[in-house]
């Protein structure tokens with residue numbers, strides 16, 4: 151990938167996309183193609199095809215998606231299914247049509263079975279039942295992997311599928327209901343502090359174990375994959391579609407996470423867990439050996455990352 155390569159970054163305003171945009175700009179890539187959802191709805195392939203008719207694309211990063219936390223996911227299963235399938239179908243067809251040199255497909259650790267052996271390796275895919283609260287999102291993402299596999303084998307399209315663990319960062323969705331666990335929790339703690347509440351109620355039992363990655367570290371992983379030579383990829387994956395987990399290796403319970411956030415915000419009230427809400431998968435830690443073999447490693451410690459996010463949110 152050269153500095154003048156044309157890179158279509160789909161979803162550039164999102165948590166992952168905006169981090170990727172910053173990284174590419176900081177490295178001097180100046181032919182980055184971005185387009186707003188209002189101008190181009192990526193669910194509509196006809197529109198997408200027309201929009202790119204006379205445009206060159208060398209590389210594609212698929213960071214556009216319908217994403218969200220456990221409540222958003224479990225209560226909007228239809229939309230999580232349809233929107234993700236439609237967006238990825240359009241973008242993968244575009245990759246084929248434009249003979250894009252390398253496409254990075256972003257999946258998620260939610261694709262793995264609820265009871266997969268931890269740390270979860272890529273070979274666990276489709277070996278067991280999925281977690282119910284996000285099964286439509288997971289199935290949509292799995293369908294994208296399978297379409298990528300078909301394009302990889304039948305059309306020799308260069309695609310790498312990344313499966314990140316839970317992502318957090320400064321440009322997140324801080325909605326208390328629809329956001330992912332870290333931003334939603336930060337907003338709840340800030341609200342409790344502001345109202346001087348003596349107690350804060352969080353969802354679930356607090357017992358599930360999670361792994362988190364900062365969006366800048368994930369952007370670096372995407373960049374590593376864009377830059378890795380075909381020779382290196384072929385050596386590591388033989389003739390199979392590369393499916394690559396991206397985790398930080400930093401794992402903790404939701405209870406521990408809540409204590410880190412409380413300490414950072416100097417919130418001294420009681421933390422109470424509401425067991426009437428679902429926990430999701432009990433343990434979701436990734437085996438990230440493959441991406442480490444490609445030369446990537448995470449740089450941002452969870453405590454440092456959370457402190458940075460809180461500073462951003464407070465300003």
Ligand SMILES: NC(=O)c1ccc[n+]([C@@H]2O[C@H](COP(=O)([O-])OP(=O)(O)OC[C@H]3O[C@@H](n4cnc5c(N)ncnc54)[C@H](OP(=O)(O)O)[C@@H]3O)[C@@H](O)[C@H]2O)c1
Pocket residue numbers: 160161162163164165166167186187188190191192193212213214215216217218237256257258259313314315316317318323330
């Ligand atoms: N966040 C996580 O914890 C996490 C974990 C694992 C994997 N991932 C994956 O990483 C990728 C990026 O996630 P994210 O957290 O960055 O999501 P995000 O913050 O919600 O960003 C998604 C982006 O996609 C755009 N988009 C959505 N629907 C679109 C449409 N129909 N047409 C055009 N653009 C559309 C959004 O545009 P607007 O800004 O205009 O709405 C937004 O910029 C997704 O594939 C997700 O599944 C995320």
